[in-house]
Amino acid sequence: MTLLILGLLLWIAAHVFNRVAPEARAKLGPKGRGPIALSILVSIALMVLGYRAAEYLPVYTPVPGIGHLNNLLMLVAVFSFGIGSAKGVLVDKIRHPMLTGMVIFAIAHLLVNGDLASIILFGGLGLWAVAEMLIINHTAGTWERPAPGTIKGDLKNAVITLVIYAIVTGIHVWLGHNPFLGTYA
Incomplete structure (x- = not known):
């Protein structure tokens, strides 16, 4: 630990x-x-x-089947990571797309992992992302919104999201944690 x-x-x-x-x-x-x-x-x-x-130290038992919600949230999280770079229609609506993606990532993983190490890792990363947003908002002042993006940027981000998602899920399967089983408990 x-x-x-x-x-x-x-x-x-x-x-x-x-x-x-x-x-x-x-x-x-x-x-x-x-x-x-x-x-x-x-x-x-x-x-x-x-x-x-x-060491696996259980704290709570995830709800059976919740892995499907985790998978959906992870798609949203990966898409969020790319919003700023892809310049899609959400670029001027979400001030901290990468940090928002990290919060979604953390929540998704806490839904399916109820052990102490997972709570420390994913809870810690989620709390860090929220704190980072608050620090940025406090120190950087008013957000100057970027120019609105295009649907083309979103389509590019969606394709990249699917590729990254396939790689990440492939790594999870390779490590013995198939995210498509619906539950990990």
């Missing part, structure tokens, strides 16, 4: 560094991107290794 918690803390620190210490981040300049990116990669590795090594 220690690796999992260290990974989560490193993830949070790397992501909020610019928000809580903008002067220190500015001093690093463009050279600071490398160490921050490396910190994020290390944090992901620690979270994955820590999660896989964590």
